[in-house]
Amino acid sequence: xxxxxxxxxxxxxxxxxxxxxxxxxxxxxxxxxxxxxxxxxxxxxxxxxxxxxxxxxxxxxxxxxxxxxxxxxx
Numbered sequence: 001x002x003x004x005x006x007x008x009x010x011x012x013x014x015x016x017x018x019x020x021x022x023x024x025x026x027x028x029x030x031x032x033x034x035x036x037x038x039x040x041x042x043x044x045x046x047x048x049x050x051x052x053x054x055x056x057x058x059x060x061x062x063x064x065x066x067x068x069x070x071x072x073x074x
Contacts, residue, residue, distance in 0.1 A: 002034075009040060011073040016040040018069055020062075034058040036065040038072040047074060 002020040009016050017039045024032045037050035049072040051065045 009072075009074045012042070014040055014042060014074050016072065016074065020066070031055045034062070034065075036062075036069045038069045040072075040074045042074050 002022060004017070004019045007016050007018065008014065018037070019039075020034070020036045022032050022034050032055050033052050034055065035050055035052040037048060039046065039048050041047065049069060051068060053061060053065065
């Protein structure tokens with residue numbers, strides 16, 4: 001886990017949970033990936049937003065991915 005935060009949806013005020021994390025693949029030639037996601041619920045329905053990129057893209061696009069996640073509302 002790289003970071004996490006709770007925020008309120010700008011539209012409904014419902015709580016949203018944001019996470020950024022790195023997944024490594026031990027014993028594999030696959031390079032690590034980075035994911036930024038947002039999770040929230042309304043009624044009995046869970047909604048998720050996730051963007052995953054390889055290591056090479058993370059350094060260049062991390063801020064853009066976080067900005068996209070910040071735009072998620074319920």
